[in-house]
Amino acid sequence: MESAIGRVAPLEAVLFDIDGTMGISDPFHHRATSEMLLKVGYNNGVPITPEFGMKHMAGRSNEQIGRFLFPDWDQARLDAFFAEKEELFARYAGEGLKEIAGLTALCHWADERRLKRAAVTNAPRANAELMISILGLSDFFKLIVSAEDCGRSKPYPDPYLRALHLLGASPDHTIVFEDSTVGVQAGVAARMPVIAIADESREGKLTAVGASLVIRDYTDPKLWSELDKLDTTKPQAAEANGA
Structure with missing residues (x-):
């Protein structure tokens, strides 16, 4: 039986999440968020665990995280909290963000085939641009769809649908790369096969969604x-977006 991925042939476009999909950013998010939560006395000063962060924050927008952590805070207070958190994250990521193994080779593979591509993230645009720059992929990802660009963030399909629209690509010929539950849900809701990055402990959860x-x-x-298997078809002749 043909796989869901095989059915996208001929492949036209690839869409990538950023955090945890392009770069190993979770440790920097955890460090920055933990410091901010300790500063405001969250959980009576008991530090959050990486598992807590993965369960309740991974892949989510700051708006979604803020509503979960601080349901009684007003928007101005939330904005100030996350502005400071993102400053910390930028500092820590700048000191050591590394790519997911093999990312450069995959981007080269896509570039050789002149595939359309975009980065699609729940992260703020400044955060997204920073990570892509650190990873040396600013020229590869000319199109970024960020949290500010859509009325609804992942797990809704809106960010991926916007990327498809801007690229002029069909969901029937596009693959999504993700690492979070909400990201996989968004890609599936946009009617595209999703390839997920995960260790063995999270594999079942991502398969389930x-x-x-x-x-x-x-x-x-x-x-x-x-x-x-997709390479049995002729590489696309269309120019990659922004290439």
């Missing part, structure tokens, strides 16, 4: 087996 394939990183043989 619709991931077509779960890989450890972009060197995973399972990924390249699927891409090799």
Whole structure:
């Protein structure tokens, strides 16, 4: 039986989340958020765990996180909190953000085939641009759809639908790369197969919400087996967006 990924042939576009999908950013988010929560006395001063962050914050927008953490805060207070948190994150990420293994090779593969591409994230635009710049991919990802660009963030399909519209791409010929539950849900809701980055402990959760394939990183043989099947078709002649 043909896989969901195989059915996108001929492949036209690839859409990538950023946090945890392009770069190993979770430790920096956890550090920055933990410091801010301790500063305001959240949870009676007991530090949050990485597991708490993964369960309640990973892949979500600051607006969604703020509503969960501080349901009684007004918008001005939330904005100030997250502005300071993002400043901390930018400092820490600038000191050590690394790509998910194999990302550069995958981007080269997509570039050779002149695929359209975009970065689609729940992160603030400044945060997204910073991470892409640190990873050396600013020229590759000319199009970024960020939290500010849509009325509804992931898990709604709106960010991915906007990216498709701006690229002029069809969901029937596009693959999404994600790492979070809400991200996978958004890609599936936009009617695209999703390849998810996850360790063994999270694989079942991402499969349960619709991931077509779960890989450890972009060197995973399972990924390249699927891409090799797509390579039975002629690489796209259309110019990649912004290339």
